Amino acid sequence: MSVFALKIDIADNQFFTGETSPLFSQKQAQQARQFHKKIAGYQPTPLYALDELAGLFGVKKILVKDESQRFGLNAFKMLGGAYAIAQLLCEKYHINIADFSFETIKTTIREKMTFATTTDGNHGRGVAWAAKQLGQNAVVYMPKGSAQERVDAILKLGAECIVTDMNYDDTVRLTMKNAQQNGWEVVQDTAWEGYTTIPTWIMQGYATLADEAVEQMNAMDVKPTHVLLQAGVGAMAGGVLGYLVDVYGPRNLHSLIVEPELADCVYRSGVKGEIVNVGGDMATIMAGLACGEPNPLGWEVLRNCATQFISCQDAVAALGMRVLGNPLGNDHRVVSGESGAVGLGVLAAVHYHPQRDALMKKLGLDSDSVVLAISTEGDTDVKHYREVVWEGKHGIPG
Ligand SMILES: Cc1ncc(COP(=O)(O)O)c(C=O)c1O
Secondary structure, eight states, rough: OOOOOOOOOEETTTTTTOOOOGGGGHHHHHHHHHHHHEEEOOOOOOEEHHHHHHHHHHHSSEEEEGGSTTTSSSSSSSSHHHHHHHHHHHHTTOOOOOGHHHHHHHOOOOOOOEEEEOOOHHHHHHHHHHHHHHTTTTEEEEOOTOOHHHHHHHHTTOEEEEOSSSSSSHHHHHHHHHHHHHOOEEEOSOOOOBOHHHHHHHHHHHHHHHHHHHHHHHHHTOOOOOEEEESSSHHHHHHHHHHHHHOOOOOOOOEEEEEEEOHHHHHHHHHSOOOOOOOSSSOOSOOOOOOOOOOOHHHHHHHHHOOOEEEHHHHHHHHHHHHHOOTTTTTOOOOOOOOHHHHHHHHHHHHHHHHHHHHHHHTTTOTEEEEEEEEBBBBBHHHHHHHTTOOOOOOOOO
């Protein structure tokens, strides 16, 4: 067997309290899922049991939720944006979200609203898609270096799309300023003082994927012992973990929050026990995770309920992409993009690591472990996907 060392720093969460949040509960997730079910074409995304891979890696089960199949949008992100936009419209027109229907909302809307957001691609595509579904406008800002394919996907949905010359967090501030001047509604997946309602809805919307996964695991008669959640601002990780600990109990689930080393703001916050921001260009291949300022709502959940924080190099995500794209035996193939594959990449990097046994022990992994990973995106940047999977870009050093 090959042995190679990829950089994976693991920090135990010393600030774990196990306190759950009523904002990210089963009840909230089920309300969000009821909304998503009303969208034409709704189907739970598949949960694949990669049994041969689990055998190789020495765990009982590896379960991968494939979010590339979410409404044909190649990523999970619309779950949050669409739910937040629906909630905003319901609030404006005094409709209970439980009574929401696309037909009523379209006939009720008196004036078009414009929804503005900042995105690495996936969230903006979700917002643009939801705005179009509801006959509204969207303006989407993207940080410098954004892939043209991701820009084109947003333009195709009829949204305005502007690529700035700033990093993600500065682009968020620019979006806020422009929205204020133009009277647009900001639908952002991060929160700050005075801006918490919309990001709460977004996080609640993400819990739909976890609610589906729990249903799918129940049908397989398995309970997860571990969950791998990748973090940009930590909204997805917080929303999903909040729900999962409500289902299984915070002490019954070993959660691993994974980030790229150049944008590991949640990892650093986890080490310090308070929010730590990371600045600069955050040049990582994991574009969806290139955020330097944790979402305070997500951070609270992660501080209270996450087990460990992981910071890793880009090659870990690339390894995850190759492993998922080239399955063993009868395992299902999963086309997973850079930000989607990093969780599974951590498992693979541990398996091939010279200190494998010590790392397995540190992560509490053994032959009884049932590991849930979320492949949050497909090949949202096809050119780069091929460079990694076909050409071996970001390969194993040495
Ligand atoms: C594919 C993908 N995975 C994960 C994330 C992380 O989500 P969050 O920023 O809520 O942590 C993103 C964010 O854009 C993403 O695009």
